Amino acid sequence: MIENINGKHETVHFKEHNAIKMYLNDEFEDYPEHWHTPVEIIFPIENHYMVSCGNVDYHLKEEDILLITPGTLHRISAPKSGMRIIFQVDLSFLNRFQDIDSAISMLAPAKIITPGTMPSIYEDAKKLILEIQRECLEAAPLCDALAFAKIAEFFVLLGRECLCNNLLFDVAPTKHQEYTEKFLNICDYISAHCAEDLTLDDIAGRAGFSKYHFSRLFKQFTGETFYKFLNTKRIAYAQNLLIDPGLSITEIAYLSGFNSISSFVRMFKALTAYTPTAYRQLYHS
Structure with a gap:
């Protein structure tokens, strides 16, 4: 899955006018510690997956969602069989929107979304992941634009959960x-x-x-x-x-x-x- 790595830096090449790369990854291969500029979203659909970000190990079960923010050193351990959806996304387009940088920085270095950690948004987040996958696989007109629109919706959903719904300001x-x-x-x-x-x-x-x-x-x-x-x-x-x-x-x-x-x-x-x-x-x- 890693296409071009120099030292620990992976360069991700996107197709022209596209900001999303999707992998249906079934490789029995561990990936060494590396980092990249795009954000990464991992969604196991068969079997578990383990991702280490710094000193934190994330043991992903089927249909858990893990978001890894840009520049985060991480390594991946794969089981002997399984399948997972992996997105790498260039978020530079979203940076023009107010608050998006603060929202993403508060997710660093990684954020796991499961029925236990984020029950109020998990089902919506899972639905968006599957819709993004479908748009990436289809050749319908404007599928790339729609996939990226759903990526934006995913970050709005996650950002609002992290920034608003859990706030405990001591005010009226x-x-x-x-x-x-x-x-x-x-x-x-x-x-x-x-x-x-x-x-x-x-x-x-x-x-x-x-x-x-x-x-x-x-x-x-x-x-x-x-x-x-x-x-x-x-x-x-x-x-x-x-x-x-x-x-x-x-x-x-x-x-x-x-x-x-x-x-x-x-x-x-x-x-x-x-x-x-x-x-x-x-x-x-």
Whole structure:
């Protein structure tokens, strides 16, 4: 299934004007640790499948759905027999829509959708997966466009479940929608400006809250403190820069918003379990 790999980086080639590759995969083959820019969706239809993302192992049963976000190192172990649907999708088209980047980043590094983990959306998500498969297999007019439209619907469904339905803002119910939109915008802003000198006071003021009230609401929304969220974005930004061998570790530290090489290395290892040098070697080994 892996067509072109250099080190640990898999290059996915899409057909012209198409942003989805689908595989009906029945290979008895393990895939080594690798990463790619497209998102990946795995849906076993016969037998189990095991996928490891970082330090987390996902033991997929039949009709479980696993989404792996872009840039995530993962490896796959296959049983001696079985079948699974695998999609690789270029989501760059969706990035023009407000909130999509924040929604996808909150799914990182992977999200599993089962009747137990997400009962309210599982059946709809499964139906979309099967509809996308059908459109990819058919040669009907506009089948590619319809398949991608259903991919977009899949992400809206999953994004709303993760961003809205499980929110526990400590505010009146009438304020939930307002606060959801406000904090989505704040997360988008942090993502876009993470390499800049952002402070809790500045972002709280931008949101219109005191820093203490903002900190509490931000933790309720993201599950993380402001600085943990900011540093996670900075490290993700640094991970992309580390792919370029022409940039030194020191340059990457400052380009990613860190004030010292020591704080960068410490935070990078805390969030990835690798030093920046060791992480770079993963992609160029």
